[in-house]
Amino acid sequence: MRRHFVSHWRAWVVLAVAVIVINELVDRNFFDHREHIDGDVLLTVVVLLISVTVSYAVARLTARRGV
Secondary structure, eight states: OHHHHHHTHHHHHHHHHHHHHHHHHHHHHHSOOSOOHHHHHHHHHHHHHHHHHHHHHHHHHHHHHTO
């Protein structure tokens, strides 16, 4: 799993930046204007963990099938 994460590090960085930007846009447009950096970091970590896990699982399944 570590190799999978490292080999796609650019995709994870782009995903993290996108999550932070979208979260900031939603917070500023629809919710309060106070800064909540902890929520941004927590949301980004959760999205990255889910994405890496799903991506790794899909890669493993397709490798086993020989597709």
